[in-house]
Amino acid sequence: MSARERILARLRAAEPGAPVAPPDVAAYYAQRPRLTPGERLQQLCARLRASRADVMVAQPAEWARVAADALHLRGVRRLALNGEVRAEELAATLPPVIEAVRFDGEIESWKQEMFATIDAGFTPASAGIAATGALLLNHGGALPRTLSLVPPISLVCVDARDLYDDLHHASSSQRWADDMPTNRVLVSSPSRTADIQQTLAYGAHGPRELVVVVIADGDLA
Amino acid sequence: MSAQPMHFVSPAQFRDRVSEALADDGLRDNFRSAMNFLRDKRASQFPDPVETEALRDLGEAVRKHALAHLPALLEKLETNLQARGVEVHWAETPGEACAIIHRIATEAGATRVIKGKSMVSEEVELNHYLEARGVECLESDMGEYIVQLAGERPSHIVMPAIHKTKQDIARLFEQKIPDAGYTEDVDALIRTGREVLRERFMQADIGISGVNFAIAETGTLWLVENEGNGRLSTTVPDIHIAMMGIEKVVDTLEHAMPLASLLPRSATGQAATTYFNLITGPRRPGDQDGPRRMHLVLLDNGRTQAYADAQLRATLQCIRCGACMNHCPVYARVGGHAYGTTYPGPIGQILSPHLLGLDDSRDLPTASSLCGACAEVCPVRIPIPSLLMRLRTEANRAPGAAVAQPLAGQGASFSVGQKLVWRFWSGIYASPGRYRLLRWAATRFRWLAPRRQMGWTQHRTPLRPAARSLHDLMKARGQPR
Ligand code: SF4
Numbered sequence: 001m002s003a004r005e006r007i008l009a010r011l012r013a014a015e016p017g018a019p020v021a022p023p024d025v026a027a028y029y030a031q032r033p034r035l036t037p038g039e040r041l042q043q044l045c046a047r048l049r050a051s052r053a054d055v056m057v058a059q060p061a062e063w064a065r066v067a068a069d070a071l072h073l074r075g076v077r078r079l080a081l082n083g084e085v086r087a088e089e090l091a092a093t094l095p096p097v098i099e100a101v102r103f104d105g106e107i108e109s110w111k112q113e114m115f116a117t118i119d120a121g122f123t124p125a126s127a128g129i130a131a132t133g134a135l136l137l138n139h140g141g142a143l144p145r146t147l148s149l150v151p152p153i154s155l156v157c158v159d160a161r162d163l164y165d166d167l168h169h170a171s172s173s174q175r176w177a178d179d180m181p182t183n184r185v186l187v188s189s190p191s192r193t194a195d196i197q198q199t200l201a202y203g204a205h206g207p208r209e210l211v212v213v214v215i216a217d218g219d220l221a
Numbered sequence: 222m223s224a225q226p227m228h229f230v231s232p233a234q235f236r237d238r239v240s241e242a243l244a245d246d247g248l249r250d251n252f253r254s255a256m257n258f259l260r261d262k263r264a265s266q267f268p269d270p271v272e273t274e275a276l277r278d279l280g281e282a283v284r285k286h287a288l289a290h291l292p293a294l295l296e297k298l299e300t301n302l303q304a305r306g307v308e309v310h311w312a313e314t315p316g317e318a319c320a321i322i323h324r325i326a327t328e329a330g331a332t333r334v335i336k337g338k339s340m341v342s343e344e345v346e347l348n349h350y351l352e353a354r355g356v357e358c359l360e361s362d363m364g365e366y367i368v369q370l371a372g373e374r375p376s377h378i379v380m381p382a383i384h385k386t387k388q389d390i391a392r393l394f395e396q397k398i399p400d401a402g403y404t405e406d407v408d409a410l411i412r413t414g415r416e417v418l419r420e421r422f423m424q425a426d427i428g429i430s431g432v433n434f435a436i437a438e439t440g441t442l443w444l445v446e447n448e449g450n451g452r453l454s455t456t457v458p459d460i461h462i463a464m465m466g467i468e469k470v471v472d473t474l475e476h477a478m479p480l481a482s483l484l485p486r487s488a489t490g491q492a493a494t495t496y497f498n499l500i501t502g503p504r505r506p507g508d509q510d511g512p513r514r515m516h517l518v519l520l521d522n523g524r525t526q527a528y529a530d531a532q533l534r535a536t537l538q539c540i541r542c543g544a545c546m547n548h549c550p551v552y553a554r555v556g557g558h559a560y561g562t563t564y565p566g567p568i569g570q571i572l573s574p575h576l577l578g579l580d581d582s583r584d585l586p587t588a589s590s591l592c593g594a595c596a597e598v599c600p601v602r603i604p605i606p607s608l609l610m611r612l613r614t615e616a617n618r619a620p621g622a623a624v625a626q627p628l629a630g631q632g633a634s635f636s637v638g639q640k641l642v643w644r645f646w647s648g649i650y651a652s653p654g655r656y657r658l659l660r661w662a663a664t665r666f667r668w669l670a671p672r673r674q675m676g677w678t679q680h681r682t683p684l685r686p687a688a689r690s691l692h693d694l695m696k697a698r699g700q701p702r
Contacts, residue, residue: 003521004311007467010525011292015626017531020289023282025475028275047492107510111457115423132493144509145456149449168478177474180439182505183456186497191449194489195364195380197387198258199407204363205415205422206449206495 029168040130040163041216047133051189052202053210057160063215064093067155070211071098071120074153080114081122082142086157090122103144114146120153121146121207127174128158128214131166133188135212140182148187154207156187160216235584238559248384252556255383259547262490263598279479281602284538287471291528294437294470295519301440305502307515315345318520322347322429322462325516326356329460331426335418337444337451338362339431340378340541341464341520344563344576347429359425361418361450363411370397376557378564379488379543384556418450428454428512432465433484433540434477435517442517443477444498445484447491452498461503461512467519468528468537480540483600487542523575529626532611536571538601543568545595545605551588560585567595571608579616579630586612660690 001009035043045055058066071079072095079094080101081087091100101118123143127136135156139145148154164170167186171177176184191206202208242248267273287294299309312318318341326334334356336342348358348369360369364381368374371393375381382390387405394401394413401413430451434443442463444451455461471477485491503515527536546552546566557565562573562582570585586609595605618624619640620632649655663686670685677684689697 002311003313003317007311007313007519007521007525008292008295010521011295011467011528014525014529014534015531017289017534020285021282022472023279023286023476023479025279025283025478028279028479051495103509105509107457111423115419129493134493134497140505140511141507144511145452146510149452149456167481168475171474171478177436177439180441180474180499180501182501182503182508182511184497184499184501185452186493186499187495188493189495191447192495193363193411193448195362195367195382195448196390196407196410197385198255198380198383199387201408201411203415204411204448204450205361205418205453 025168026172029166029172032166035130035165037160037163040128040165041160041214043130044128044133044163045214047130048135048188048210048212051133052192053133053189053212055212055214057214057216060215060217063157063213064089067122067157067211067213068093068095068098070213071153071155074120074209074211076119076153078118079120079122079155080118080147080151082144082147084124084142086124087122090157103147107144107146114150118151120155121148121151122155122157123148125156125158126162127170128160128163129165129167129170129186130163132186134167134186135188136170137185137187138181139185145183145185148185149206152203152207153209153211154187154190155211155213157213157215160214235559235561235588238561239555239588242555242559247386248556249554251384251386252553255377255380256547256553259380259490259543263487263544263547264490266486266490266492276479276483277600277602280483280540280600281538283471283476283479284540284601287476288468288528288534288537290472291467291470294472295467297437297472298435298440298470301437302502302517303440305440307440307502307517310516310518311521312518313521315520315522318345318464318518318522319347319350321518322464323351323354323356325460325462326351326427329426329514331460332356333421333425334358334427334429335421335425335454335458336360336362336365337428337430337454338365338381338446339429339464340375340563341431341466342429343375344522345464345520347464358429359418359421361422361454362446363414363448363450366414366418367393370394374558374563376565377543377546378541378566378568384558422450422453422457425454425458427460427462428456428458429462429464430455432463432469432517434480435465435470436472436474436477437470438473439501441474441499441501443481444500445481445494445496446498447489447495449496452496455498455500456511459512460514460516461500462516462518463500464518464520466537467521467524468539480601484540484542487544487598487600523577523629526626526628527572527575530628533575533608535603536575536608538603539568539572540601541568542600544598544600545603548594548598550590550592550594555588560588567605567609568603571603571605571612574612574615574628574630579612579628579633581630583616583630583633586610586616660692664688664690664693 125135193204351358367382376384395403504511552566616634667686
């Protein structure tokens with residue numbers, strides 16, 4: 001017998017114990033009060049700011065300029081991004097001092113360059129979670145994981161229509177379990193640690209700064 | 222940089238360590254203030270007792286449900302991981318787990334391993350195993366990196382370097398990191414760690430991580446962290462190896478939601494950690510980064526023993542938040558190292574007997590006042606005090622006594638002398654005649670009571686029976702007996 005078979009056999013031979021009903025997770029979240037879109041936006045921004053993210057709310061026509069300004073202000077020279085729509089919008093708006101570096105081709109061909117020379121990475125979020133102030137990045141395919149991880153500044157945009165009350169609300173509405181990308185990441189602050197005498201420090205191993213632009217039109221903004 | 226393996230200590234050493242730790246005022250200060258900090262943080266995350274209790278009920282239900290279907294869920298997890306191209310390995314012992322990882326490294330020609338935080342890798346002493354075979358194994362979690370640099374082991378499952386002050390760490394960095402210099406500025410210290418480790422992430426051949434929740438239905442590994450080192454370890458190296466105890470699986474992604482809320486709030490008092498990192502398989506065609514190969518090592522190491530018994534099975538509900546330590550009056554006073562086990566504090570006291578056998582851990586279940594603070598905060602409602610009582614019973618059961626699910630080391634604390642004393646005692650109390658006789662003798666021969674009464678007289682005056690029994694006093698007062 002293999003280790004696998006022996007372990008499974010031992011588990012199957014165990015005392016049965018009292019019967020256990022399946023947990024009704026949906027019912028628990030259903031009885032929690034729902035937020036309005038305005039409350040969601042407000043909570044998301046407040047939570048993100050409380051964990052040291054720089055958050056801006058901008059109109060759809062303005063967001064790219066707001067984002068470009070934020071990068072310019074931080075002295076960013078090289079911004080890594082992919083080829084999707086929001087990235088194109090942003091790239092078209094960048095001032096000449098900021099170079100848009102396309103993430104195309106596998107990381108191996110430019111790992112060193114990525115680690116050493118890229119100041120910021122741009123990733124559009126697929127959802128925002130009001131309860132925890134978190135942004136969903138669906139990494140994989142056209143959205144490489146290192147974009148939101150290796151550069152010292154992480155720039156994320158999120159559409160105000162994609163905000164949800166809590167993780168359960170988002171995952172059930174967007175049916176996450178049906179199609180898991182290689183790497184779903186929820187990010188709620190710059191990288192941080194309190195491992196030295198419980199003193200909070202930012203920029204542990206991931207980005208030191210998290211810049212968020214929430215794209216909201218008229219009635220919400 | 223080889224971490225000294227601090228093998229588990231014998232019970233006698235446990236007592237010595239406790240005395241040493243209690244005499245170390247600095248250590249006690251560090252733990253007291255750290256515990257206060259973590260307790261306040263946790264409390265701030267659970268302001269509404271109704272919500273708290275409802276969510277704990279749900280968390281408990283999720284974990285109980287997963288355990289009730291554990292063998293089937295492990296198979297489902299395996300099937301779905303394999304469908305995504307993840308290789309799944311099963312290990313019964315720490316040695317097997319280490320050998321599996323070493324084999325993966327050898328086959329890939331890998332010599333440099335970077336680790337995200339993983340308590341299971343501590344449990345199997347992986348660093349030591351790999352270093353002895355020429356594979357460098359570097360911790361990348363700041364706390365783990367610090368304890369590795371110091372040649373120590375974690376003293377807390379969530380905050381490994383909690384026993385150290387920033388002055389300790391400043392001295393350590395100055396000594397061990399070239400050009401680091403002495404600074405007590407925490408930001409500067411973290412920057413130093415970041416610089417050293419960043420280079421190593423890039424060069425590493427293999428990244429090793431733990432797992433917080435494994436989702437059977439989707440074959441997803443859910444990792445919870447703040448620093449980003451977990452993401453780097455599971456993204457940048459060509460090979461990712463995840464390690465987990467067999468109990469970490471849950472059925473569906475939805476089932477993980479309440480746990481993902483309970484864990485950070487209970488552990489560090491955060492609504493959510495900086496990153497929830499949900500990994501479903503290695504790099505796919507069309508992906509531009511991520512590991513090309515991925516493995517999961519499932520470890521038993523005594524967990525099936527806890528599982529076999531319907532009561533002790535609750536031990537495996539644990540989501541390793543550390544709240545029970547943070548609220549334990551014993552842990553706060555003796556610190557994490559005194560236990561000498563990978564998992565210290567209340568969770569360690571109920572888990573270690575299964576990992577190590579009661580022979581080596583017989584005193585752990587006694588290091589508790591049974592105050593119940595641990596069970597009150599446990600996010601998945603593990604009845605820790607009753608499990609401690611049960612383990613005490615098993616440690617004192619006659620070694621040969623036949624029971625349905627005997628524990629390794631059953632009867633480790635059993636002593637014939639003690640058994641006889643109790644038998645004598647119950648014999649006396651069972652019969653009024655014998656009881657009266659003892660009362661008569663005890664009041665007459667009270668001066669025969671020994672002056673030295675073991676532990677009692679270390680700090681107190683000796684006990685001696687009174688000259689007249691309560692019964693006699695009551696009778697003298699004319700009260701009915
Ligand atoms: S026993 Fe409960 S409180 Fe302790 S670490 Fe496990 S889940 Fe947390």
